[in-house]
Amino acid sequence: MKIRTFSYVAGQGLRNVYKNKLMSVISMGMVAVSLMVFGIFFVILVNINANVNSIKKDYQIQVYCDASLTYNDPLIGEIEKQIKDNPNVESCKKISKEEAFQVLKYEMLKDDSTILDNMSNAFLPISFTVKLKNLSIGVQTANEFESIPNVKRVNYPQKVMEAINATASWIYMGSLLIGGILALAAMFIISNTIRLTVFARKRDINIMKYVGASNAFVRLPFIIEGMVMGILGSAISFLVIGYSYMSIIGTINNQLTTMGIVSLKLLDFTEIAAVMFLCMVGIGAVVGVIGSAISVRKHLEV
Amino acid sequence: MKIRTFSYVAGQGLRNVYKNKLMSVISMGMVAVSLMVFGIFFVILVNINANVNSIKKDYQIQVYCDASLTYNDPLIGEIEKQIKDNPNVESCKKISKEEAFQVLKYEMLKDDSTILDNMSNAFLPISFTVKLKNLSIGVQTANEFESIPNVKRVNYPQKVMEAINATASWIYMGSLLIGGILALAAMFIISNTIRLTVFARKRDINIMKYVGASNAFVRLPFIIEGMVMGILGSAISFLVIGYSYMSIIGTINNQLTTMGIVSLKLLDFTEIAAVMFLCMVGIGAVVGVIGSAISVRKHLEV
Amino acid sequence: MIKIDNVTMKYPNGTVALKDVSFQIKEGEFAFIIGHSGAGKSTLLKLMLKEENPTEGEIFINGKNFSKLKKRQIPQLRRSIGIVFQDFRLLPDRTVFENVAFAMRITEASHKKIKKQVPLALTLVGLGRKAKAFPTELSGGEQQRVGLARALINNPALLIADEPTGNLDPINSAEIMKLLEEINANGTTVVVITHEKNIVNDMKKRVIELDAGAVIRDEEEGKYKNEDTDI
């Protein structure tokens, strides 16, 4: 195909978008709406995912040293060093006997703390609060801590750890599944819309073929039309979601804070915009192109 | 319009569903897919809602009596009676001193419980674990408990209570919002699909009008066609969701149990089927009818 | 029956298809409307169906003033006129039988009547054996005759045919014209738009000639053209 033919044919595609106004508006609307549904859940799921990950990060292992060791004992220093050297350790914080006593008194026993009156904090051990990088190998890391000399006990509620892991992988798989279903639904809707708009111009396609146009010549304008509609529709959808998200993110984050849920926080739109844009415009454009190509092919057989 | 004309015209509508196979299949598919997306989230949100409500029900208030009162003291009986008489109380369970001691020892202090060795349980009070009917007036109920004679302290973490309430109302509003958006999206997609299928038959509509058909005569078959497609499409969607839901509900509930999350449980499909069916078929049928009527009207003006 | 009164028709794109056209056709008359391609003949038909509205002037059919006709009354008007369209206008997804029957169904005729009359009309135009075919399965001339059968089926008081023989061979044409003459003899007003010289010359009926949107000739027992310009 010569350059001028290509540019003519491509121009026809753009012109068709304008000429078949009703169909173009509907197609774009369909792309926009179906990708908007996809996009809304993309945003929700990405946020849930991110928050589960941040909760995972918040999860702590408590390492208790021998109660006979005091705060500045070099053996404590040795334990701290070994913990910090573990590649799976994100951070490690030393808890003094006094801090542990306060925690026991005010956080665990609360109003029943009178039983501790007149008791010294000596019976409590020095401990370390350790955050892990990767929770899924947490049990293994805890075992490593346990084998450090002078470590008396490692507190890692395996069940909670497993529950968090399971929840996270459920949410992850759920996101993939729902995202996949919605992407498929969007593709189904977009490609069928294109199929209907092409169907409405079936006679035109036949005429072109009867006059001697090659398949590529007939098909290319439709493909470009499909691509343009896919891209414009998905861009509209992206802008609407982006704008709405940015308008409500502040309110929701404030709500979460006032509700005291500080570990949950909506992601900034800039953090997800790029991936989301690529996903949406990608789906829009690809489905537009493939949908057109396939729909037209059916009517080329004359 | 005479009966026989009506039945002819209605028959034409059914016949068109069959005659315009491509368009009918696509329309039904669009209805099915867009309502499937709606239905999936309907199911998810109804479940989240139900579980939040069951968590709300699980929330407990602890009422501590004076520590000097023993288990069978008539004053304790008096307190129990007053609690149970409160209209907002769902259930009320009496906790003995020994039970409280075990809880303190094994659930709260755990490995640090050695500090309780040689101590008696006498210092712990008798208490009541109370479940409420309506959490949103929980603070008021707690205050009422506090004013009962010989009640020492009522434990009702107001913040947690408020957080649960807030979360529940967020999820409730979120469900409504997302459900609304998805219902709108489904309507948009269904009605625009119908618009395209009608558009493809614009010339036929014009011809009928040129030959002298009345508007009702031209429009009715389309309306019936739209209704049939809406109903069939939404029924397909309902069946697919129902079947899938019933196939996975067991697996998920087992998973939840093994994960130790006993307070969460998916609803039985029968519990949601009726409302869901009505919502979906209602949307399908109404949008089919209105969508057709409006789409056809545009082309009647000749 | 038909009264066209100083009608001017200008299409939205600026084309003036009719210029100050006036004529009357009385009940029971048989008239030809002839003219070059693009003279405005089909435009006149569109106006008589209220498919388009004239820019100026008035149209009366059966004494009814078109400009005063309500939208709801248009279907009734069209049903009272049988029309053969130049571009056939058949419903592509219905059989020949159903296309013709459609004109009866809109009048709420009984099944029995439809079953009896449609085959008769199809036989009349020579398509008795094509009742079950779809329009796309017909030749050009066959489609045209289906359109004629549909126009005849309700025994309209007025029949307007736009090039009813445009796709027909002479023998078929002659038969169709004979049919129209018979219908006219039974009292129906017949207006035929045509360019078939032979037909016009043979039938010796009234001829209204349009040229560039204006009536340039209106003769009882006219010929297709004045002898000198005949080709």
Next chain:
Amino acid sequence: MIKIDNVTMKYPNGTVALKDVSFQIKEGEFAFIIGHSGAGKSTLLKLMLKEENPTEGEIFINGKNFSKLKKRQIPQLRRSIGIVFQDFRLLPDRTVFENVAFAMRITEASHKKIKKQVPLALTLVGLGRKAKAFPTELSGGEQQRVGLARALINNPALLIADEPTGNLDPINSAEIMKLLEEINANGTTVVVITHEKNIVNDMKKRVIELDAGAVIRDEEEGKYKNEDTDI
């Protein structure tokens, strides 16, 4: 040029449109194909365009055997033939200019050539002033002439016209036929499917007559009908 060899055509619905038809048309010839409505004329055209395939028999155009033609070669074949369709087949969303230009665009002609030749072709068929109109804004005869302009524009070696004057008045018809004769004089093979008696009689060219799908006459310098059956 064209060789039709024992061709039988039976449509899926059972209609036998052509029965054992054989004839040849040599390069540079001018031939009429005539016959009653439904005789199989348009079917013959569909076969020559490979729009349909014959049930039996072979078709050769320019020595190419149709049954051996690959799908990819069909567009090339159609481009080498200029066709005027009985139902016009214009693209409704393009102007008259673009409809005619389309036939050139598919041959990848230059913009300059298109800009020069399309107006010439439109003027040739008397539509110089309608270049910007859309098909729906044209009268029946005007649409038919756009189809003719499109068929002529690439100077095809073979031109087949199905009822090219079916919607035209005698004067326009005569002009179109003169045009086809000129084109034929310049070396193009011309096949005209028609039912216009006058034209066939006046031109004194080869006449192939079909009846009920069979060739019943094939005469050099034929007339529309034998005198006795003439109406």
